[in-house]
Amino acid sequence: MYDVIILGCGVVGAAAAYHLARYPLNVAILEAQNDVANGTTKANSAIIHAGYDPEPGTLMAQLNVEGNRMAGDICQKLQVPFARVGSLVLAFDEGDLHTLRTLYHRGVQNGVPGLELLDAAQVRQTEPNLSKNVVGALYAPTAGIVDPWQYALAMAEAAVVNGVELHRSAPATAITPMEGGYAVTTPKGVFEGKYILNATGVFSDQVHGLLEKPDYAITPNRGEYYLLDKSQGHQVSHVVFQCPNERGKGVLVAPTIHGNLIVGPNAQPVDDRHDLGNTAQGLAFVKEQALRSVPGLNFGENIRNFAGLRANSTRSDFILEESKNHPGFFDLAGVKSPGLAASAAIGQWACARILEKEPDLRPKPDFVDQRSHVMFQHLSPQEKNALIAQDPRYGRVVCRCETVTEGEIVAALHAPIPPYTINGVKRRCNAGMGRCQGGFCAPRVQAIIARELGLDPCEVLLDQEGSYLLTGETKGQGGNAHV
DSSP states (O other): OEEEEEEOOSHHHHHHHHHHTTSSOOEEEEOSSSSTTOSGGGSSOOEEOOSOSSOTTSHHHHHHHHHHHHHHHHHHHHTOOEEOOOEEEEEOSHHHHHHHHHHHHHHHHHTOTTOEEEEHHHHHHHOTTSOTTOOEEEEETTOEEEOHHHHHHHHHHHHHHTTOEEEOSOOOOEEEEETTEEEEEETTEEEEEEEEEEOOGGGHHHHHTTTSOOSOOBOOEEEEEEEEOGGGTTSOSSEEEEOOBTTBSOOEEEEOTTSOEEEEOOOEEOSOTTOOOOOHHHHHHHHHHHHHHOTTOOGGGEEEEEEEEEOOBSSSSOEEEEOSSSTTEEEEEOOOTTHHHHHHHHHHHHHHHHHHHSTTOOOOTTOOOOOOOOOGGGSOHHHHHHHHHHOGGGGSEEETTTTEEHHHHHHHHTSSSOOOBHHHHHHHHOTTOSTTTTTTTHHHHHHHHHHHHTOOGGGOBSSSTTOBSOOSOSBOGGGOBOO
């Protein structure tokens, strides 16, 4: 029997595993998909929010500020791309200025450091490409940008290196109370655990419902985005928000950690928890609102559109609690924005609940809290030459847009949590993240995956189960077609 079973390996489940791995506990993660961070974690604004938006006294407020503080340290230790670029919330009229003053005082109550209210002249000096209609802004210097899937992957890898088991393609289909804990049924078998952490995102109420009827419901909300080419990355140097309203934090314009520009999202309630489609109406709204903030945006430089689902719920706060009827079953649910920023602190909260149940536990003295992650394009010429001399595969560029080498891809395929898919490599190495979006490098990545993992090329997927790219040969010798 495991001490703790974590259901879901998005950024929240990964953070819980990362903290629990510090203790002599037998921990398993059961992830429904074939890779980690493949749900909401991979499709969001990639922002580490400062913490001025949540209502004081809420879990959101407490854990946002704490998670923001923790993010820098974790990213440094685990070599995750992260930068504290700061954020601006723009005001366009007197009503917005009133909202900014409210956010400022709220942020002070929440313990957000360094907040400032800027006038129009200060805003334009800070960000000269903003609309001339801006009359003020709230500046939060601790806001940051991060690679969200690397953040989750790095914490999950650290957990695995320190003894946590990860089982992919293992969705929970039944949860049954048993003596001393719970039995979780999956397609990979039955897993028994003393404690259960439910970190299944937009499916958390359904997973909770496998054990008992939950007293909350997840009401998914879809957000659509543009990802603009690096040619647009200079437009702003801060995360630029509009004033929040009842629908969310509004459409943002922000640099990404890789030098692109991200624009979005809108907020559209959806019934289908797999609905990641883009709509002409939604994207038109995002474009219109973004141009209100930054009129010079060139949407002709768009390289990709995508959508993500927020785990909105029937409650206004994060749902972090133990079941009243089934002790040892904990929900880490309703983690909408600022969930990415708060994730490390949510994981710490979950770990603290387990330690309350097991008060004799002491941290392991040999916990490994470092990770090596090579990004070839960021190395100095001397470092590149030394690496190529050690392994010539680092001298063979596979993804030209992002200067990703064969050596980086091979290293990812033999890491503690290797990818099995083309997009899995993309999330780890950035191959396919550039202007051509994999048009050049995807076949080469597919071939490397097949070679390194001993797979038939037809077994290599684009991303999730069933996303086959090849089904067989179409031509044999002499040009005779066959299937």
